[in-house]
Amino acid sequence: EGTFKSYMKLNTSAGEVDLYKKLYSSDSCASGKVVSLRCIDCGLSTRSVNIMNRIVGGSGAVLGQWPWQVSLHVHGTHVCGGSIITRQWIVTAAHCVEGRFSDPYSWRAYAGILNQDEMLLRNGYRVQQIISHPDYDTDSKDNDIALMKLETPLTFSDTVRPVCLPNPGMMFQPNQQCWISGWGAEYQGGKTSNNLNYVMVPLIEQSRCNSIYIYNGMILPTMICAGHLEGGIDSCQGDSGGPLVTNKNSVWWLVGDTSWGTGCASPNRPGVYGNMTVFTDWIYKNMQVKY
Missing domain, CATH: 2.40.10.10 (Trypsin-like serine proteases)
Incomplete structure (x- = not known):
């Protein structure tokens, strides 16, 4: 016998929660029994994000803003x-x-x-x-x-x-505001940034990202697109592996990890990220x- 440790973010102010309905089956535990629950604080930031001032081009982060x-x-x-x-x-x-x-x-x-x-x-x-x-x-x-x-x-x-990992079955909507952060280059072919930068990017529906005018079928189920199709805002070299996060109910969730893209901030070439729910x-x- 062995123990299987899994993690789920619960809202403590929600009162009584039917955990059974929120659990999902896994072949790691043949009996399907819950062994234990463990609490961990995640997705908390001590600094607010000023959305209106952070859309164009990316801005410098402050300590504690992206603590993950x-x-x-x-x-x-x-x-x-x-x-x-x-x-x-x-x-x-x-x-x-x-x-x-x-x-x-x-x-x-x-x-x-x-x-x-x-x-x-x-x-x-x-x-x-x-x-x-x-x-x-x-x-x-x-x-x-x-x-x-x-x-x-x-x-x-x-x-x-x-940061909080998404719960099984958690859905993220097209155009949902997300944020990317990192020390990547500030333009295609540029040097790594000395300071941590961040910017808001909206999620893009997979079917749209797979259209002939964008990535033409290259976006697989393990991927998710985010960015501004007009260009000018994007992740770049050196940002790879870093977080794509969103805020729901005052909690920050990891939507994806920075994976690839064609160029940096080019029109109709948004960033592509690993789809964390998968x-x-x-x-x-x-x-x-x-x-």
Whole structure:
């Protein structure tokens, strides 16, 4: 026998909740019985987001605004972003950790810091293990998700907190406002930004994103599109693996991880992200092994 640990965000002000109706079956637990429940605070930000001032071009973040955002370094250089989901686990993109970047001991994770120069003065958190999705496809970027397990747990604070993973079956609507953040280039071919930036991007319906004028059938069920079709706002090189989040009922949810796109902020070429609702079960199963 074994225990299966899963996580669900509940609104404590909702009163009595019928948990049974919210649970979903998994082949990890043949009996289907619930073993235990564990509480974890997630999706909390100490800073508000000024929507009206943050739409055009992206703006600099303030400490505590995106407390789940991490900078992932290889040999002292920022390579990708990631999202804190527990004290020891980070979600990033599989394409960040393929090939020569697959060695966990070459990585360091930095949390609760806005400025890349400041990170050079810190040791960061060593990575103990990398788990890349077994069905990740390098060419199509299908299943572009990976997990990093840190050697030592993070200490949570106002500036270091986990984001909430979406509950099974959670729906996100087209045009729903989401936010991306990262240290990526501020224009196509540019250098990594020294400061953490963020911007609002609306979700785009998959059928529209798959139209002949946009990505022409390249968007798979494991992907989700977000951005402004007129261009000018987007994620870019160096943002890969970082969070696409939305706010529902004052809680921040991880909608996706930054995956790919054609150019940066080009018209009719929005950003493409890993669809987190597809990956939650895979994440839980892999965390339970050594959580």
